[in-house]
Amino acid sequence: MMWFGVDYYPEHWPEERWPLDAKMMREAGMNTVRLAEFAWALLEPEDGLYDFAWLDRAIEVLTREGIQIILGTPTAAAPKWLMDKYPDMYPVDIYGLTKGFGTRRHYCPNNKIYRQYSVLIARRMAEHYKDHKHIVAWQIDNEFGGACYCQSCLQAFRLWVRNKYGTIDKLNKEWGTVFWSHTYRHWDEIILPAYSSSDGFSQNAGAQQLLSTPYNHNPGLLLDYQRFFSDATAEYQRLQIEEIRACTNLPITHNLMGHFSELDYFDLARDLDVVCWDNYPNNMWGKSSYTQVSMAHDLMRGLKNKNFWMMEQQSGPCGWHMMGDTPEPGQLRLWTYQAVAHGAEAMVYFRWRSCTVGIEQYWHGILDHDGIGRRRYREIKAIGAEISALSGLLVGSDNVSSAALIKSYDNFWSHRGQPHNVNFNYNGLLDAYYSAVAKQHVNLDVTSVESDFSKYKLVMMPAFNLVTEAIAAKCEAYVEQGGALVLTFRSGTRTWNNQMTTLTVPGLFKQLAGVELEEFDSVNFGRTVRVQSAFGEGTASVWCDVLKTDGAEAIATYASHYYAGEAAVTVNSFGKGRVYYVGCDLDEAALGALTELIVKKEGIPTTLSVPTNGLEAIEKVKDGQAFLMLLNHNNEHVECPLNGIYEDAMNGTKVKDRITVAPYGVHVLLKR
Numbered sequence: 001m002m003w004f005g006v007d008y009y010p011e012h013w014p015e016e017r018w019p020l021d022a023k024m025m026r027e028a029g030m031n032t033v034r035l036a037e038f039a040w041a042l043l044e045p046e047d048g049l050y051d052f053a054w055l056d057r058a059i060e061v062l063t064r065e066g067i068q069i070i071l072g073t074p075t076a077a078a079p080k081w082l083m084d085k086y087p088d089m090y091p092v093d094i095y096g097l098t099k100g101f102g103t104r105r106h107y108c109p110n111n112k113i114y115r116q117y118s119v120l121i122a123r124r125m126a127e128h129y130k131d132h133k134h135i136v137a138w139q140i141d142n143e144f145g146g147a148c149y150c151q152s153c154l155q156a157f158r159l160w161v162r163n164k165y166g167t168i169d170k171l172n173k174e175w176g177t178v179f180w181s182h183t184y185r186h187w188d189e190i191i192l193p194a195y196s197s198s199d200g201f202s203q204n205a206g207a208q209q210l211l212s213t214p215y216n217h218n219p220g221l222l223l224d225y226q227r228f229f230s231d232a233t234a235e236y237q238r239l240q241i242e243e244i245r246a247c248t249n250l251p252i253t254h255n256l257m258g259h260f261s262e263l264d265y266f267d268l269a270r271d272l273d274v275v276c277w278d279n280y281p282n283n284m285w286g287k288s289s290y291t292q293v294s295m296a297h298d299l300m301r302g303l304k305n306k307n308f309w310m311m312e313q314q315s316g317p318c319g320w321h322m323m324g325d326t327p328e329p330g331q332l333r334l335w336t337y338q339a340v341a342h343g344a345e346a347m348v349y350f351r352w353r354s355c356t357v358g359i360e361q362y363w364h365g366i367l368d369h370d371g372i373g374r375r376r377y378r379e380i381k382a383i384g385a386e387i388s389a390l391s392g393l394l395v396g397s398d399n400v401s402s403a404a405l406i407k408s409y410d411n412f413w414s415h416r417g418q419p420h421n422v423n424f425n426y427n428g429l430l431d432a433y434y435s436a437v438a439k440q441h442v443n444l445d446v447t448s449v450e451s452d453f454s455k456y457k458l459v460m461m462p463a464f465n466l467v468t469e470a471i472a473a474k475c476e477a478y479v480e481q482g483g484a485l486v487l488t489f490r491s492g493t494r495t496w497n498n499q500m501t502t503l504t505v506p507g508l509f510k511q512l513a514g515v516e517l518e519e520f521d522s523v524n525f526g527r528t529v530r531v532q533s534a535f536g537e538g539t540a541s542v543w544c545d546v547l548k549t550d551g552a553e554a555i556a557t558y559a560s561h562y563y564a565g566e567a568a569v570t571v572n573s574f575g576k577g578r579v580y581y582v583g584c585d586l587d588e589a590a591l592g593a594l595t596e597l598i599v600k601k602e603g604i605p606t607t608l609s610v611p612t613n614g615l616e617a618i619e620k621v622k623d624g625q626a627f628l629m630l631l632n633h634n635n636e637h638v639e640c641p642l643n644g645i646y647e648d649a650m651n652g653t654k655v656k657d658r659i660t661v662a663p664y665g666v667h668v669l670l671k672r
């Protein structure tokens with residue numbers, strides 16, 4: 001059965017309304033709700049005084065309508081009494097300023113007392129609900145987030161580096177503290193990379209605002225701090241998991257945020273039974289392209305190489321101070337099936353009814369503030385009926401991917417600290433490669449370098465700059481046995497602890513790629529460099545490696561600047577496979593053409609034979625039954641050519657050779 005439901009906050013509404021909400025949910029085909037993840041102040045109104053009565057009553061009302069419950073631990077919103085009692089729990093920013101009360105996530109995950117209180121509330125909830133037959137899963141906290149520089153973090157970081165390096169000499173060597181007299185003599189001299197004398201003035205500065213970067217610390221320290229904070233968050237999560245696990249075997253999850261990269265999601269996911277995530281494609285902060293959303297879904301699947309759940313799927317116009325676009329008719333259905341196509345086995349919409357209070361007054365749910373179900377409710381009700389009929393096919397189905405894109409959080413952090421060029425962005429480069437390949441109707445996994453490469457015909461590792469010998473050896477073995485590997489500029493430039501390699505670049509990948517860098521050009525101030533090749537002309541506007549081939553063959557060369565005529569993109573045969581080294585960024589059209597050449601040459605299967613703009617075709621299989629999910633992201637009809645004969649799983653009609661897909665339309669086609 002597929003979980004189909006909504007995030008519900010009964011505590012925001014009069015109790016008399018609950019039965020109507022539950023009835024309307026059931027009528028919309030809903031079988032689950034997530035509850036309680038911000039309700040700590042109600043669950044424990046005073047220190048040690050627990051009150052589950054209101055939640056019990058809400059659960060009772062919901063379950064009477066056949067709705068099952070996913071319970072969230074409320075630790076993302078600690079009550080005022082707790083914070084007043086232990087103000088050290090507040091997170092501290094890079095300037096040493098305390099981030100105070102008034103929103104949420106106002107805690108440091110390293111604070112020992114916060115950990116104790118979190119464990120206690122999780123334990124109390126788990127004990128109270130352990131025999132409840134309608135609880136079906138648990139969610140830990142809500143959307144773990146960014147950094148903290150408090151005293152608890154400092155102490156914990158000192159311990160973390162001590163465990164990692166063993167001796168202070170080793171740490172000094174790995175971080176290269178000889179530079180600018182940073183040598184540490186004792187563990188208790190170790191610092192957090194907080195505000196320092198060379199830092200700029202904008203804490204949130206990233207690659208786009210380099211001139212005010214806060215990332216001026218020693219790169220080894222910066223990277224280890226990110227790793228430490230990510231580990232600390234996973235440890236905090238584990239403490240709650242252990243409490244719940246002691247009471248129940250139900251699945252335990254945490255709602256992640258797709259492309260958010262401050263924490264190593266592979267590590268967080270390891271301890272979870274199932275990954276879930278929150279997807280808002282169109283809100284006040286921006287609008288995601290459909291490939292960005294698909295890539296996020298594929299990454300969420302790739303975290304455990306396993307299907308995932310949607311815990312918050314956008315269901316209305318949303319924002320905190322302003323609102324993004326209202327989802328058009330058909331879009332909620334399209335987003336739902338997009339998630340399902342990429343591996344979602346639960347669809348929980350955010351939120352049931354738009355709230356009249358709090359900063360999320362504008363974050364519209366399925367119902368408006370007046371509680372009346374209008375178009376969005378009707379659409380979701382129709383999806384509910386449809387999806388329940390299909391759930392036997394969809395739940396437990398596998399995505400069929402012959403290509404993988406490798407994401408590395410360590411590499412993200414390293415690049416983010418020093419992005420090489422003001423316009424370089426690691427996640428942006430991954431996005432460009434994913435989109436170029438996905439638009440050719442190649443289905444991808446987005447996963448970690450630790451995944452098994454042997455199941456893929458193509459592995460892409462853009463800008464993988466931190467490398468170990470083990471990773472290089474794994475890549476060599478993969479290519480040797482016939483795999484195709486794509487590397488790009490900035491690959492292999494650093495050691496795992498963020499030192500520049502002393503090997504000739506691309507370092508540990510040099511032999512595999514059959515090239516070496518003669519020099520490079522960081523492209524700035526609006527300059528562009530022309531590139532020419534058998535796959536057409538293009539431009540680079542971020543980075544150009546000037547390559548000397550050593551066994552590899554050039555498939556593109558530069559056509560401007562002092563390195564005109566030099567190799568820009570190469571291919572090297574290695575064992576039974578091939579390595580593509582892409583020495584520069586490429587505009588969208590040129591990257592499309594290059595990846596098309598690679599896809600053809602490597603014989604990577606495509607799900608449609610003719611590229612069709614804005615149409616996704618995702619191949620899946622369930623118990624030997626192959627099926628294709630077609631998703632039209634265009635607001636107009638699309639003619640889709642098909643290979644072979646299919647049966648439309650929604651209406652039983654036979655489909656041969658082609659199908660017309662309606663604006664924002666979806667088809668689930670069984671291979672016949």
Ligand code: GAL
Nearest residue numbers: 142143255278312350360363
């Ligand atoms: C999510 C969060 C929800 C809600 C929503 C709208 O990121 O998990 O609790 O806040 O955003 O802001």
